[in-house]
Amino acid sequence: MTHALDDLRVVDFSRVLAGPLATMILADLGATVTKIERPGTGDDTRAWGPPYDAGQATYYQSVNRNKDSVVLDLGTPEGAARARELAAGADVVVENFRPGVMDRLGLGYETLSTANPGLVYCSITGFGAGAGAALPGYDLLIQALGGLMSITGRPDGEPQKAGVALVDVISGLFASVGVLTAVRHRDRTGQGQRVEVNLLSCLLAALVNQGSAYTLAGQVAGRMGNAHPSVAPYELLPTGDGDLVVAVGNDRQFAALAQAVGRPEVAADDRFRTNDARVAHRDELRRILVDALAAKPAAVWVPALSEARVPAGQVNDIAGAFDLAGSLGLDPIVEVPRGDGTVARLTRNPIGLSATPPAYRSAPPSLGESPSANRPVETGP
Missing domain, CATH: 3.30.1540.10 (formyl-coa transferase, domain 3)
Known part of the structure; x- marks a missing residue:
């Protein structure tokens, strides 16, 4: 079976959630994603447990299927050179280091796009590359500073965060849209470009009606518990x-x-x-x-x-x-093969495509594992 992004090659320097989610979406749609990880520990979320399954944190497994893991020390000349080599043959690079770090490593947009003019280079930051460049981009902090906690919780209680790292998830979705838009432009013109997404701006955009209540009507919303500011009951x-x-x-x-x-x-x-x-x-x-x-x-x-x-x-x-979704025939869980013959039970990609549906080729890789090296080439409808 062919998939929509079969010919897209992605080098993923990101870690934790927003970037890995964006690249997993691309991988589910067929892209070949090479995940660059630091020696010894790899992605931070490999250690974010419990719970664990098959020796790996379930947090890490939630956003890293369909990828190969390549271990590189980007602080060494050899590691940086290998990373540049991979980027030179890529269509997309995704990174979420602090602004300036990739430039210091010789892996910034200007350097890589000179060698690869068609490259789509996506940077995900907490507060942008300007005055907020030095601020740490943690989801909880963005939820607080970006106003989400001020409208979440009971009126007589303390501000509350969402039950998942919602800002990272939203930012990963915006990043994947930005990447695919830039790829579409590259396919028409041959010209790559830089895609920039920051968590604070993504949250402000995701405030939707609460945001427009302020920008259009000057109303600053507060916590209402489970009630809605504009609809009742x-x-x-x-x-x-x-x-x-x-x-x-x-x-x-x-x-x-x-x-x-x-x-x-x-x-x-x-x-x-x-x-x-x-x-x-x-x-x-x-x-x-x-x-x-x-x-x-x-x-x-x-x-x-x-x-x-x-x-x-x-x-x-x-x-x-999950039981409800299953009873409705939505099949919310997919079994993704591991190299040892077992399967990882993961949440299904929610995008339905009649001709090029999402693929579930391989479970999240162990550090340094490249499942695609052992995968047969898929051809035909």
């Missing part, structure tokens, strides 16, 4: 037994909700008839709904509300989330 509500998520996005859904909980008159009440009115009177509406929902447990309300076409559900743990 769109929150977690207690029931007679267990909590229920209700995500009402329009007036029809609200009327159906009111009918289903036995309070049809609420939908005609001027305080709640439109979304604007519901937002303005959210506290009164919450009290009414909590009172009505107390009559039955959440497990009874979910099918009743779903039958009424009201978006509602209970909060799953991660195991429950």
